[in-house]
Amino acid sequence: MKILHLFHNLMNLYGEYANVLALKRELENRGVSVTVEKQSVGDKIDLSDADFIYIGSGTEKNQKVALEALKPLKNELREAMERGTIVLATGNSFEMFGKKITDKNGAEFEGLGFFDFTTTESDKRVVTDSLCEFNGSEIIGFVNKASEIFGITKPFFTVKQGAGNNKNETTTEGIIDGNFYGTHIIGPLLIRNKAVAEYFANLLK
């Protein structure tokens, strides 16, 4: 089993790397042998044999750098997801997979375009503890973002307390579409919520 941790040194705020540790431990507890590979800007990024791809939160600037680095790999990424590779993007990294990101100065950045949602950044941060629900389990975590996301129809979490994808959609958070999972919940998510780590381990095993 191979977990590919993309942009580990670029999209690395909020202790996000620990999501990978949590998943690895969960799989190993089931007797699965796991290798973790880290690839980032400046490396040759190879998605071909990854079973699981993880990307974490970064600064707004670093997100744009990661986005540019991913664009040439768009087709490979799409093919990987089609053949069953699971992608989990937490924090603002999941915004890259939408159509467009508009920054706080109004500049537009074309996204990877896998999904139809769009992101608008602002100079105000949304900062809140979060309580959500997923597959009947209570999910705890935190949101620390400077953006709103519009146009998601298949959310990841039901929000009981905290922030949703945007200020009008306060009860739905993140996205699940095919093999792609995106959420702004940090924690780290898989550390604080064993149910989510188990969910992904079950998918992979």
Next chain:
Amino acid sequence: MFFTILVCKILRFIGKLIGRGSSMPGQIALKLSPKILSKVKLPDKVIAVTGSNGKTSTVEMIACILEKEGKKVIWNREGSNQIEGVTTLILSNCTLGGKLKGDVLLLESDERYSKFTFSHFSPTHYVITNLYRDQLTRNGHPEWVFDAIAPSVSEKSTLILNADDPLVSLYGKDRENVVWFGMDKQDFSFAENNSVYDDGAFCPNCKKPMKYNFRHYNHIGDYFCESCGHKKHATDFTITDADLEKGIVTINGKEKITLAFKSIYNVYNILACFAVCSLVGIDEGKIAENISDYVLKNGRVVQYKLGNSNGTFLVSKHENSISYDQSIRYIIGQNQPCGVIIIVDAVSRRYSTGEISWLWDIDFELLNAPCVEKIYLLGAHCEDLKTRFSFTEIPAEKLYTNPDIEAAIDEIKVENREKLYTVTCFSDKAKFLSKVEVQK
């Protein structure tokens, strides 16, 4: 103006009598007269210090040195560093005619609120110490803080910048009147980043991969970007030699200073203080003399006794991994058989949150050292700490977990260890210190 100043003084007087904080009088003064700070006549020297870590200590040392040289210094010793507290400080130390009664105004300034304070006046000397991951629940991330400080930086001020911090150094890009401080390569400097995360991996200017000739800690060191040319600036005030074991540092190859607290972070604070005091005209020999063996009064290091154990309490900041790393490195550096007590009970004293992702940014692996005999994880977040430690190589039998701080202290007391260290934040400080004998 007369009326506003009078009201502020009266409120401050009453506030002191009833033990209230120092921000309310300023808050009301700003309501009565929003531009009051631009109207006050300030002294020729207005020194401000901002940045993530080291503000309070640096300001305290500057005040001490200037006062020893006979200057009357008005400074926010209580650390109220947002605009309201600064307003209270200024107005309660003004004549009713609006003239500050001091030779120097010295301000610790909150990094997110500096832009409000300094929209009314500009410091003559503006120190920016460093930008770290600090209270990210309020601050987002260091680049966010960089953008928040930027509007407070005026062309008129002499900027005093940490040349070893690549992000802070961007404030000095394409600008005159910058004074740089930094540290030359030392025995303890290292080549590769070895902490949990690396905020020096990419150039803050162009975002291409960045390199280092050497680092002193985390992203602080001699960096250079081959892509855009952003690199450590030559320094005007330099730690040319630092012996942390003996506790002696040399500035500009000349002035020797002995350290009461032998940590690299303390050295940077001393250097910033030295630079400012020299720039405002204090004799460098005198600065060195007065800062040598200076013991900070701000209570960041407290000695205590618990049973037969001697303890050192190191105030660290929750939500600030470098602050924790600093305490942990200090403990390991002493290399004395010890027990280490880590308390995370209330994450913040200002707000209630369960945000604990910062635990993952702390380099707890460093505690996997033979001198550390036992690690006590205490407080409401002890299970989160335990999970964090379960991902280190530290043997589980060295760990002790207890949410009840008081009960744990009773147990630790009877173990009679030779040495104890306690690492926690202001928000949890009293919960521990009220249960041990604090040494004056």
